[in-house]
Amino acid sequence: MAVETKPQTLFTEPRAAQEHKGGSEELEVEYPVSKHSALLSDLQEFPEGGLAAWSTAFGSFLILFCGWGYTTSFGVYQDFYTQYYLTNETSFTISCIGSFNAFLGTAVSLIAGSLYDRGYFYHLVITGSLLQSLSLFTLSFAKPDQYYQILLTQGLGSGIALGLLYVPSLAVVSHYFRRKRTLVMTFATLGSSLGAIVHPIMLNNLLNGHLGFANGVRASAGLVSALLLIACLCMRTRLDPPATPVNYIAAARRCLRDVPFIFMVAGAFLFQIGFYYPLFFLQLDSIKHDNSIIFSFYSLVILNACSSVGRVTSGYIAAFTGVPNLTVIAAISCGSLILGTIGFIGSKQK
Template sequence: MTSESEPRTLHKEEATLQEDKVSVVLEGGRIAWATAFGSFLVQFCGLGYTTSFGIYQDFYTQHYLTNETSSAISWIGSLNAFLIDAVGLVSGSLYDRGYFYHLMISGSLLQSFSLFMLSLSKPDQYYQIFLSQGLGLGVATGLMYIPSMAIVSHHFQERRTLVMTFAASGSSLGAIIHPIILNNLLKDPVGFANGVRASAGFVSALLLIACLCMRTRLGSLPTPVNYIAAARKCIRDVPFTFMMAGSFLFQIGFFYPLFFFQLDSIKHGNNITFSSYSLVILNASSCIGRVTSGFIAAFTGVPNLAIIATISCSMLILGMIGLSSMASVVVLCILYGYCSGLFIAIGGPLMAALTPDLSELGARMGIALFSVGFGSLIGTPLSGALLTSNYTWWKSSLFSGIVSLAGGMMYVIMRFTFVRRQIEDKRIGQLDI
């Protein structure tokens, strides 16, 4: 009788110690900050590389895929961006089931492989670039994006928004460094093949460091989520539904400046060397926006900051109609970069704020990103089609700006319904007391 009860007692004591250990590491610590740094590196190599596609858009249009239209070339970048969101439906589910390390390792290997395969692509071989950069790179980044952001919630609670915005700022730093590297490597004497290989080696090394840094929280158990049930909750959750609708519309126009800014500046007669650094200016400002977003959100609130960011970005996209001189390029790059940085950084915290049960966060992020990803998929090809071979810039700018502004209006409705729900929940809580 004694021998049977002792193991049970020891088991309970171990479980209690484990729970205490979990509560200690829940807010910071060496492992926690190493994980945040690893998440930062994943964003640097993943979304940071995707948002640098404007360099490839310019290079392919003028040198490497000269037989293809701007719309056809933009499908490569838009598919990449779409798959980051769409694959999140799978990676979010697998993350909730405890497959964090599997996702990170497989995604890192696939991204490295895809970039090295891109270096083997030949001029005017559209399908080779489409498969390696559009499909392969998009799936790889999609496997890592949600897990690398959601893992932060294992280690931080009070400072979750601040740390998540720090991790998200990695993509903007990547979008500064990658364009500088690519603009200097893709052209002679290094050339496309060797330039992409050098970039692939750099990215592979950073992803290896990221995988070594990130850890799940000790004692955290997999929490499988029924996606059908989660999807039903999302549909019934009015603020979350308006957030998804607004994000879908906003994403249609969001990538237009990131893909076409450099080409737009060059075609307006600005210096080529100066124009090649337009995306660097934009993404440097975006980095500042992402870093400061956590501090601003502490005063404005996450939903309010999302509204400010989306409406500001929409107005600046419309302002691209007047882009002509170097001064206009610099002003638009700085302003749009900062506002787009606020939007990107606040995306994860916004979904967390609208999710009542954080055990469903991975599932909700996957569902939301899958649905809004279609905006990324169709947005830049539509803008490229409106641009035509005559480079009618005002049409594509007007279209992207108006659709994005409609998304911002959806965010306003989201905030109204969210506040109303909070008031009702507080009222019900008072009645229960």
Template sequence: MAFTCEPRTLHTEGVALQEDKDSVTLEGGRAAWATAFGSFLVQFCGLGYASSFGVYEDFYIQHYLTNETPSAISWMGSSSAFLICAVGLVSGSLYDRGYFYHLMITGSLLQSFSLFMLSLSKPDQYYQIFLSQGLGLGVAMGLMFIPSIAIISHHFQERRTLVMAFTISGSSLGAIVHPIMLNNFLDGPLGFANGVRASAGFVSALLLIACLCMRTRLDPPTTPVNYIAAARKCLRDVPFTLMVAGGFLFQTGLFYPAYFIQLDSIKHGINVAFSSYSLAILNASSLIGRATSGFIAPFTGVPNLAIIATMSCSVLIFGMIGLNSLASVVVLAVLHGYFEGLFVAITPPLMATLTPDLSELGARMGIAVFIGGFGSLIGPPISGALLTSNYIWWIPALFSGMVSLTGSIVFFIMRDAFVKEQIEDRPIDYGL
């Protein structure tokens, strides 16, 4: 599952990139690249693992939680996705106060513990799975998400954007590897319990390496960002407020393919072995979308690219109504994954474009992803409820497409408001 809640890449903009008075600021170095590698692993195990929930959705509906509705099962994945964004408000503030190591160690231990507890969950015991996967994993990933990206600013200045692109790509790679691995574990000889334990051991080992690799270099800022003051400013900023509203609506429908494409494919009689790779295809295409966004944005402009991405995703969600063959699965997975990747990648530069004072960008990103996270929280469960146990596929696809299209229209209005206010003279970092 790919998610729209991106990290606050400029979280430490207000901190001077220097050490003690007689030390020389370095761009990179062994400790810096080790930290970048550790951050890459955190993203691989965090958002990358969360993006594999479509595999669990399919397995729970067909084998493990057969007494539950698709909507009830979707709440587990959407709750986890929401908590990644919501807990980021807390973890970002604690990171500002110098608690980086505490956050990373606590988050790593909690994610490992939650996965092993998930492996002990019994069939048709919804509350056991929800506590470990819906709540435990979400909180754990939320504790690590923003700090693991913000720490890059301690070690890189000129190449910060490039290095952040590398670390963020870990989530896309994880979104390819984890679904393939989980499909082979859950539906293979290992079964659910041993399969989840194997996955937990793999994730735990990578997080241990990440914690050993990452290092801080700067003292925490003396005056952390005031979220209340930043929120008040956001309410008076019409383009930014429209962007937040449009993002919320768009994310409400965005994740329908990521949650249901594998199940949809299987229920339409498409080869099970191929269907198990549908989510991996979508996420692989999303990786390409993220990688190419930085090359396209200078030609289209950031707001226009956001509109192109959201409009295209909305049309392709409508296209899910026509999914009935192997070719349609491939086309929808590739195209939707690509434009979803464009949207995810262009979101931080869009926020920078709409932020008059870049010293507030970190707080604005935290606020925006928190509100947008509510869309990812309620969207999949609503789609699951509309799907029903009779698998009426056109109804949730129509709902998701309509609400996403509404969000895209709000982005059009946002662009016009942005042009009218003539907020065009601020530096924009198009890279990710």
């Protein structure tokens, strides 16, 4: 004998609503899955604006201004250390300070991203801000020709701080925006470009001015600390962390079996190796090749200002060319320009 089974109820209308419609029996009213899903999506609707949303986006902008914006201004320190402060070290050895900083900014992000998924956003942002401020103030006490002091403060300390701040400050924007997410993240990442314009101008005038290294770095650290404090006060989370933590080991195993993904990661890795060369050496190369001091000081500013234009327009260009094609074209163009500096050097030496 067949047994009649009752389908599972997805959504039950309250009894008061049934009586309002004239029903007298306690019946379970079953709605289709699509309506139930729509009700859930309404509960999770993104604000797409509002005071909390835009203040969080502004805080993300400030963190990138003080994070990657400061790291990509290392060319000023590279020039100053090579000529005045670390004269016993080679240019390559000095560049390892900035390289170590940038490496930790990416590597520590792996840990920060996992902690962010577990709900430690405020811990990461506050700790990273305090560490960035402490590292820069400690850098001001570094003595000339004491390489290890600068490596530990600017390379290690500031690098870890950058790694703690980077991923959480961008990821929290997705709590408030979905339809406008790309636009708002573009605004946030412009903070790094603006920082790479403001910091070199400020550092060049401070380090090479009457304040000198110690007081100049302290003045820069004071600005960074004030902006990071404002960022921490502005940023707020909205969504709870996922109930089930992500299994990163299982995800990594699946990624390792994806051959196109592996090639993409390898290509991005190689691209990053050459990406920071002009940011670190452009100002020093300009001075070494008898350009005016003023032009050399602003060469890094010009580079970073043009970079901000590329950040904004790349999204529109990629819509027509495709992301892989645009990446290949940009990488070949950057590599050709960097190789062109070798020819320029050779012609100057002759």
